[in-house]
Amino acid sequence: MQFERRFLLIAMGLAALLPFVVRDEYLAHIGVLILFSVTLAASFNLIVGYIGEFPLGHTAFLGVGAYAAAILSTRAGAPIYLTIPIAGLLSAATGLLIGGITLRLRGPFFVIVTLCFAEVLRLVANNWVGLTNGPMGISGVPTPHWIASQPILGQKISFYYIGWVIAALSLYVCYRFVYSNLGRGGVAVRENRFVAQSIGIKPYRYALLTFVIAATLCGFAGGFYAHYISYVGPEVFGFPFTVSMIIMVLLGGKGTLVGPVVGPVVVVLLEEYLRDFQDLRLSIFGLIVMAVVLFLPAGLMGFVARRRETYAPA
Amino acid sequence: MLEVRGLHKNYAGIAAVQDVSFEVRSGEVVSLIGPNGAGKTTCFNLITGFAPPSSGSVLFEGRDVTGCEPHVMALLGVVRTFQKTSVLKNLTVFENVLTARHRLGNRSLWRTLLPGRAVRESERRLREEAARVVALVGLSARMNTGAASLSCGELRLLEVAIALGAGPRLLMLDEPAAGLNTEEALLLGDVLRGLVGTSVEALLLVEHNMGLVMAVSDRVVVMNFGRKLTEGRPESIRQNAEVVEAYLGKRAA
Amino acid sequence: MDLFLQLLVNGLISGAFYALSALGLTLVFGLMRVVNFAHGELYMVGGLIGWALTSNLGLDFFTSLLLVIIILGAAGYLIDRVLISRVRGEGEEAGILLTIGLSIFIVNTTLLVVGTAPEKVLLPFSNRPLFLGPVVVTQSRLFVVALCALLIAAAHLLIQRTKLGRAMRATFQDPMAACLVGIRSHQVYAMTFALGAALAGVAGMLLGSIYVAQANVGGLVSLKAFVVVILGGMGSFAGAIVGGLILGVTEALWGGYVATGYVDAIGFALVIAMLLFRPYGLFSRQAERA
Secondary structure, three states: OHHHHHHHHHHHHHHHHHHHOOOOHHHHHHHHHHHHHHHHHHHHHHHHHHOOOOOOOOHHHHHHHHHHHHHHHHHOOOOHHHHHHHHHHHHHHHHHHHHHHHOOEOHHHHHHHHHHHHHHHHHHHHHOHHHHOHHHOEEOOOOOHHHHOOOHHHHHHHHHHHHHHHHHHHHHHHHHHHOOHHHHHHHHHHHOHHHHHHOOOOHHHHHHHHHHHHHHHHHHHHHHHHHHHOEEOHHHHOHHHHHHHHHHHHHHOOOOOOHHHHHHHHHHHHHHHHHHHOHHHHHHHHHHHHHHHHHOOOOOOOOOOOOOOOOOOO | OEEEEEEEEEEOOEEEEEEEEEEEOOOOEEEEEOOOOOOHHHHHHHHHOOOOOOEEEEEEOOEEOOOOOHHHHHHHOEEEOOOOOOOOOOOEHHHHHHHHHHHHOOOOHHHHHOOOHHHHHHHHHHHHHHHHHHHHOOOHHHOOOEHHHOOHHHHHHHHHHHHHHOOOOEEEEEOOOOOOOHHHHHHHHHHHHHHEOOOEOEEEEEOOOHHHHHHHOOEEEEEEOOEEEEEEOHHHHHHOHHHHHHHHOOOOO | OHHHHHHHHHHHHHHHHHHHHHHHHHHHHHHHOOOOOOHHHHHHHHHHHHHHHHHHOOOOHHHHHHHHHHHHHHHHHHHHHHOHHHHHHHOHHHHHHHHHHHHHHHHHHHHHHHOOOOEOOOOOOOOOEEEEOOEEEEHHHHHHHHHHHHHHHHHHHHHHHOHHHHHHHHHHHOHHHHHHOOOOHHHHHHHHHHHHHHHHHHHHHHHHHHOOEOOOOHHHHHHHHHHHHHHHOOOOHHHHHHHHHHHHHHHHHHHHHOOOOOHHHHHHHHHHHHHHHOOOOOOOOOOEOO
16 A cells, blocks of 8 residues: 555656656657556456456446547537546446446456447447547547647647546546445455455446546546547547557556556567557567466556455454 | 245245245344255245245235345345355455445445545544454454455354354344354354344344254244244254154154 | 248358357367467468468369368467467467467468468359249359358267267366376367367358458457357357357348448457347256356
8 A cells, every 4th residue: 555655656656757857748748658558457457356347338437438539529618627527427328338238248248249339339339420520530529728829849748738637637536436345345346245245345337446446537538638639530439449558557567556657668669669560569569468367467567466455453 | 023924935836935934033043944945045045036926925014025136135124145166266365244234325326426525534434443343253363364264163253253243133044054064163152142133133034054053043934845833932843753754764564 | 032031041141151160169179279360360371371372382172172182280289389389378368379379470470471362262163043932142153152061061070979079078077087088188188279260261261162262360259259259159169150140140140231331340249248138058057257
């Protein structure tokens, strides 16, 4: 508990100070990517840690959030401080719907059906031209005035801070959830459903709660993504994002609170380093996933003791 | 307190439980005994909602709770243990019992994200109460030990502690003495006897260990082949010819 | 009415294709409890190897088919021995992640080698249309359907009638007991995976002659196979067939009568609807959590 708290505070503290030393647009962009990925990883990891499955359809929430922000800002002119929260809300609703159906299912079924949902959403985005502009996607998602009026570096740094706020919020929510009575309930459900039920915990309710929280955080990330990239297309529901999330969470350490920080840093830096290798890069990622599953299943931060509550008589 | 009327349970044509009725009154310790396969655990499942009865009813404090979901039964005050894996293996003794107190702690999402003094108080209280329950069953020495490292006897005590942690009014234990030697069983018996009237209002046991049954029970219900054979005080049950026959078989002619 | 019959026949044909392509997946899950996310990639590799053999090397169709079975079977055997056996005890999640990693690796390496261009496997039959009453079917499709049926029957016989098949079923039912009677379970698992891979590869080659063999079809194929398997029941042979036919016919009817854009979504909608109302699949095995 102490280690995790200190680690997260230090990590986010350093992240907040980073823009003061960075003068390069490219590095700022990497920073934004990392913060975006931290939010994604944190939300993905919440489900992995508490429900115990990998929700391959998690991009559904990313996409709903992204499209929500894109549509609201381009069609209704909504400002960024409204679009991102609403994106989160809509993703939460989507989470309620999808979770309501899939959380009653056993392992592989849960995994596959969430994937089906993401695919359906991708097809809808691709075909419902009236709403989503079909395969062309929605471009020209506006950048807020106070950002657009700055030079490029300043713009990136402004987005960096917005991303920082969202990432910090996500990590805070996860931390509070884990170290709480609710978190204990979630652990009980994950460890032994029968015991959980016999002490008054309804497994489905906790699974759904976790799922919706994760969906909301992912939705915020989606809204942020829309404004930062200025373009949202059906590929936001696609598998490549899922692959990223899987690798980040696996490598960082699934089910830990610090994994979602370490994983994205390593993976984003790795991706940039391997950028020169083009297509070989993705093959290497496939090998990394297999290697982690086979040789380092607990991930890089797996050595960190999971949440522990000790008792010392006063 | 608990009343079971005419419980039936069919599994694909086989009647696991047939027309079973009995009751547990406040302040009592009732034991459910019978040979293996008599349907005792099935009765537990029917009462606590882990399996719905094919017919019959279950009443708790006069309320019809037949077929209520297990967590609802727990919230009403009926907590049970299981024959196997009744603990959270990867947690310590303390964490197990602390988790058991879950329903008495904060369950609001908002207050989880923005905990104020009330939540901190509640958590502190929960931790103290959990420690007290651990002490009650005699596991204080193993407070921060992982459940996976406990001995068999200690595991059984932990199971009781978890169920107790949930603050039940009626505590239902499924074979709490399984795998215990005589000494450990005696110890358990002492613990159990001390619970009634102090921590819980009544106790319902399924047990094979006759020594324990005779020592702690006020009444004994005997089952065989899914039916209730008889019930009564422990001494009269011990001498009942039908009961003896159920366990040992007929005398050779 | 004529339109309906035509759509129905189209649907049955593509349904047969779906059935064959899902068979390997359901067998591997049913017998080994492994959800093979690389299934679509094995299908894809089978198709591309089939194309390479028939187009580039000019081998005749049946020889190529046999070679694809052997090559994919061997690959499946190796994948199991080298990768999957290491995570066998660790629950379903490890298998899922491992095969996802494998699928990423296979698809991208293939892209590097052959690029994205679609290819076609050469058939000894032409696309000449045959008229069966009011319905039109091409010769090539009919041929491929016949082969599908043959292969499905062969797989069924393998599992039900041969010593290996018996060993597979025994190991699935009770691995410990199977070990105790002398069945070498690691061999059996590897052979089962090999069978699943061979079926996937052969489906890829057959369908690569009707549609295309292309490096990036794997994802969609996997998804469709999952749909078929969930509809029919995980691990159920008959379920894969019925599930495949249902998917094929439903897609054809929807595409013909309503709209073509969302055709792919129909399968997913079916799955979702089915899990809402009948979570066990049509044939077997509970999908629900305890």
